[in-house]
Amino acid sequence: MTASPTAADADWLRLDRQICFSLHAASRAFNGVYRVILKDLGLTYPQYLVMLVLWEQGDLPVKKLGEHLRLDSGTLSPLVKRLEGAGLVRRERSTEDERSVRVRLTEEGAALRERALEVPRCIARATGFDLTEITELRERLDRLTTALDAAALTAGHEED
Amino acid sequence: MTASPTAADADWLRLDRQICFSLHAASRAFNGVYRVILKDLGLTYPQYLVMLVLWEQGDLPVKKLGEHLRLDSGTLSPLVKRLEGAGLVRRERSTEDERSVRVRLTEEGAALRERALEVPRCIARATGFDLTEITELRERLDRLTTALDAAALTAGHEED
DNA sequence: CACAATTAAGTTGTGCACAACTAAATGGAC
DNA sequence: GTCCATTTAGTTGTGCACAACTTAATTGTG
Numbered sequence: 001m002t003a004s005p006t007a008a009d010a011d012w013l014r015l016d017r018q019i020c021f022s023l024h025a026a027s028r029a030f031n032g033v034y035r036v037i038l039k040d041l042g043l044t045y046p047q048y049l050v051m052l053v054l055w056e057q058g059d060l061p062v063k064k065l066g067e068h069l070r071l072d073s074g075t076l077s078p079l080v081k082r083l084e085g086a087g088l089v090r091r092e093r094s095t096e097d098e099r100s101v102r103v104r105l106t107e108e109g110a111a112l113r114e115r116a117l118e119v120p121r122c123i124a125r126a127t128g129f130d131l132t133e134i135t136e137l138r139e140r141l142d143r144l145t146t147a148l149d150a151a152a153l154t155a156g157h158e159e160d
Numbered sequence: 161m162t163a164s165p166t167a168a169d170a171d172w173l174r175l176d177r178q179i180c181f182s183l184h185a186a187s188r189a190f191n192g193v194y195r196v197i198l199k200d201l202g203l204t205y206p207q208y209l210v211m212l213v214l215w216e217q218g219d220l221p222v223k224k225l226g227e228h229l230r231l232d233s234g235t236l237s238p239l240v241k242r243l244e245g246a247g248l249v250r251r252e253r254s255t256e257d258e259r260s261v262r263v264r265l266t267e268e269g270a271a272l273r274e275r276a277l278e279v280p281r282c283i284a285r286a287t288g289f290d291l292t293e294i295t296e297l298r299e300r301l302d303r304l305t306t307a308l309d310a311a312a313l314t315a316g317h318e319e320d
Numbered sequence: 321c322a323c324a325a326t327t328a329a330g331t332t333g334t335g336c337a338c339a340a341c342t343a344a345a346t347g348g349a350c
Numbered sequence: 351g352t353c354c355a356t357t358t359a360g361t362t363g364t365g366c367a368c369a370a371c372t373t374a375a376t377t378g379t380g
């Protein structure tokens with residue numbers, strides 16, 4: 001079980017504060033920059049992610065959208081509804097499977113892609129990172145996500 | 161201004177999807193692991209961050225807490241109120257400056273630190289990263305955050 | 321065919337992040 | 351001392367994330 005707490009434990013607590021805080025802060029900082037840049041397009045950051053998938057993959061059922069973005073219907077349903085309200089997508093109940101709802105880009109939604117092409121340049125400039133660094137960081141973050149997802153399943157409760 | 165869109169732009173759009181998605185996903189994966197581990201302590205991840213600061217720094221006014229965590233009163237006020245509801249902290253209006261509210265650990269809140277000492281070990285194990293990798297990642301994320309914060313101020317609107 | 325299990329989407333409730341705002345206290349400038 | 355700008359918390363409203371639940375359609379099995 002737990003060894004008696006020591007100064008080393010306190011150091012780990014501090015390190016934990018640093019790493020979890022760093023990731024949390026970086027995520028919010030990213031969000032903030034996207035917020036500024038995307039305001040012109042009338043999109044939030046998560047809405048932009050959905051649009052990126054649709055621009056790349058074409059129209060998809062909500063389920064597939066969720067698989068690409070690791071988001072469930074609880075998040076996507078209202079988000080897609082807001083995109084529909086903005087006139088960027090339409091939701092169409094599938095005819096061959098009435099459970100499924102296909103999210104389809106409107107002309108306006110498809111056209112928005114042209115204006116979005118500028119976004120990555122703005123972001124890349126904002127990070128101050130070169131292509132190598134971005135790629136490395138992405139690789140490391142993905143590895144982290146994979147490990148964390150696996151750990152979340154086993155609940156992190158096993159003994160040492 | 162914008163050069164006519166090309167296949168290269170589309171590639172950037174895909175890369176953008178990758179990097180912003182990676183960070184977003186990593187952040188949520190981290191959050192998920194913390195959620196599981198912190199459930200025993202009755203804390204959410206942001207509440208844990210607040211407690212970490214209080215354990216390390218002692219009691220602080222809300223303002224200082226916000227500076228450490230880059231959070232404003234709109235986020236902290238209700239969060240601290242929930243911590244107070246859980247009996248972990250007390251909020252005390254400062255006597256020398258009636259505007260300021262000092263957040264003070266209760267005995268119960270201070271005692272919770274003992275149980276929290278185990279959290280970093282669980283997290284470290286969940287990431288599968290060694291100390292060097294964690295430190296490197298943290299350093300890179302902090303650099304990213306600094307750059308992004310600076311960019312958010314200049315609004316990312318300047319020309320190339 | 322009938323019926324139980326599964327699946328897709330949506331709904332509800334809680335908590336966080338942040339913008340925009342309000343209220344109260346403080347500190348200067350005069 | 352009076353008045354105004356600043357500072358500290360808090361409130362309100364919007365949107366996202368996620369757990370737990372509901373509804374409706376589909377699939378599988380007897």
